[in-house]
Amino acid sequence: MKSRAFLPFWVLLWLCWLCASAVAAGLALEAPSRTAKGDAFLARAVSEKPVHTFRFHWQGKSFPVQAVHAEGLWQGLVLLPVDLDAKEGKGRLSVTCVGEERQNPERVGRDIVFFEKKRPVQRLTVDKKYVSPPADQLERIRADREKVRAAMADHLPQRHWSLPFARPVPGGVSSLFGVRRVFNGQPRGTHRGLDLRAAEGVPVTACADGRVVLTDDLYFSGNAVYLHHGEGVFTAYLHLSEISVQKGDMVRQGQMIGRVGATGRVTGPHLHLSLLVQGVSVDPQPFLAPAPGPTEQ
Ligand SMILES: [Zn+2]
Structure with missing residues (x-):
């Protein structure tokens, strides 16, 4: 009798432990x-x-x-x-x-x-120095890459972003993320950003609150601003005619950071927007607020 009573007691204890772990879980x-x-x-x-x-x-x-x-x-x-x-x-x-x-x-x-999403091919014609950079620019291009890498190592452990991201210019999309690019007849990788329509001089505004981690004139990107929105979420705004913030500035969503231009490897004025998440370029479009009016494609 004693042992029969003893067994249910341990079964009960075991059940209690199971319940506790389910709560803790x-x-x-x-x-x-x-x-x-x-x-x-x-x-x-x-x-x-x-x-x-x-x-x-x-x-x-x-x-x-x-x-x-x-x-x-x-x-x-x-x-x-x-x-x-x-x-x-x-x-x-x-x-x-x-x-x-x-x-x-x-x-x-x-x-x-x-x-997989369908990724069309896009053929573009640009100045030939952007397809086969002159030898004396290779060191600059390498240094540009290093500057971006250093900016992306910025540590900002609080989340300053929320979804959706504000559109940096009102215009719709002119070139999608992931398009395979052929410049002057030569394949040159994949478009790792979203091109938005905008005329030269249109103000460019921050997609979300964040810290300015890079402002520079880069060979391919032209005048560029990189923002860190916290927890490894960065946006970059390329080909600007003018930069109106400085490295280290904290900016608010919607604050002007520069103006649209046609600097770097471009066919004309537009804004190239990059979204870099944990060091990987991803499509910004799913996270952007809808475009106002009928300009969105
Ligand atoms: Zn682009």
Whole structure:
């Protein structure tokens, strides 16, 4: 009789432990089940228990995100990229968290399937120095790349961005992200940004709050402004005629940062907008507020 009573007691304890772990595991992860190569996606972690920092794990890297307490839950939002040239057909996203009551982080995860979008070919004619740069410019081009790399290493752990991003100019799209470019008959890679219609001199405004991390005249990009919106989300505004901010400035969404121009490798005045998420160029279009009027294509 004694042993029969003893057994249910331990079963009960075991059940209690199971229940406790289910409560402690009150951690949820929201993310899309499919994402196009070349797009970024939004992932959200939600915890019922206090959390200081969520850590999202994606494609071999870990991205810490400060938790925000709202409506009785701790939440963390992150934008994560899928490279346009991703070889894999899917990725595994997971999240862990470290909080006051969590010494042993739990992990929840899900698979995200990658799919291809159609990427048309675009033929353009530009000054031949932008197709085959002269030898004396190669060092400058290398130095430009290094400046951009250094700017992208900026550390801004608070999220200053929110969606959608404000349009930097009112005009619609003139060239899509991911278009394969042929300059003067020679293939020159892929267009890793979004071209927006705008006349020379039109004010260019910040897509979101952030910090100016680079302003310079770059060989291919012309006059360029790079902004960091926090947690690894950057935007870049290229081919400007004029730059009206300085490195280190904090800017607000909608604040003027320069004017549209035709500097660098261009066929005419327009704004090239890049969105760089965790170091990867992705399509800005899905995150932009809709264009006013009938100019959007
Ligand atoms: Zn462009």
